[in-house]
Amino acid sequence: MATNDAKFQQNPPQTTKNLFLGAQICLRILAFATTLAATWTILTSKQNILIIGMTFKARYSYSPALKFLAMANGIACAFSAISFFLVIFLRRFFFNPANYFFLFLHDLMMLLLVLAGCAAATAIGYVGQYGNSHSGWSPICDHFQKYCKRVTASLAVSYFSVLFFLMLTIISASKSRQIQV
Template identity: 60%
Template sequence: MASTESKFPQNPPPKTQKIVLGAQIGLRILVIGTALAATWVMLTCRQSTEIIGMTFDARYSYSSTFKFFAFANAVACSFALLSLLFVFFFCRQGLNPSNYYYLFLHDLFMTLLVLAGCAAATAEGFIGRYGNSHAGWTPICDNFGKFCNQMTTSVILSYLSLSFLLTLTITSASKSRQIQVSNSLI
């Protein structure tokens, strides 16, 4: 039976390490950019309209779902920046599989947080656009088109961030599975 050490090379080729490190850095920068843009668009999303002589406002802050969505993207952006600094700090010594395990846990948590925010905002956005006749909710996007379009843009940017985070999670999981089990644990 082959040992664990023979299945995985001890030191991957330097070119492979540089490609993985470059992908980690590039994807983290993309996560920061898309999550920051999604947060900014959501925070600046507002519209006033006059209906039957009365003025109505639509703002993200009127919905706890959209507040959570903005918060989830802001947290993901902040923690992606921290993880980028972590990658830069440990890139001098070389990232070992145990560091990738911590990055995997971090990326998994951020992926789940952004996924929850996207799911919540998508569900509320669907109700805002199409309404729900069974609950008596009427669609608002006929009257607040600019607001709905900005919300849609923010959700799309957040889904892009989610796809980058998912790619980071898969990459970190793949690299972290190379953790060597010591003989004392066997």
């Protein structure tokens, strides 16, 4: 009797598999779209202003933290596309609970990478918005409004991708718990 119960628990109903696959596909598409949008927005953020006959430029590439945000989102975008195609084309392979652990590790690494980029860019964005009087840094967002709005938009979209990667990590972790040792 106990062996029959174990067999039923190991083979979940088809609707559960379809729901899990649908959630995986939807969240991976959303993670891909948000990281792509954040990457594109930060890469195209630039502004030139003229003050007292001198031209000043603001570009994402002038800040290592913003370059890190762009690269983190770009890497996460590429790897979320790869994982999307793996989940689609190898779905029979991924229904084995032992393979969910690899998805869990992938999603966790992407979550941490994008979160680190967001944290670094948020710190620099704060200094750009408010300055730091102790260090003698003046705020620049009062002069470069367009640039700062694009960087803020990229950060907001990046935080949404963190949320999607967090959901993917939770789903993959819950599925990988079913591994029989």
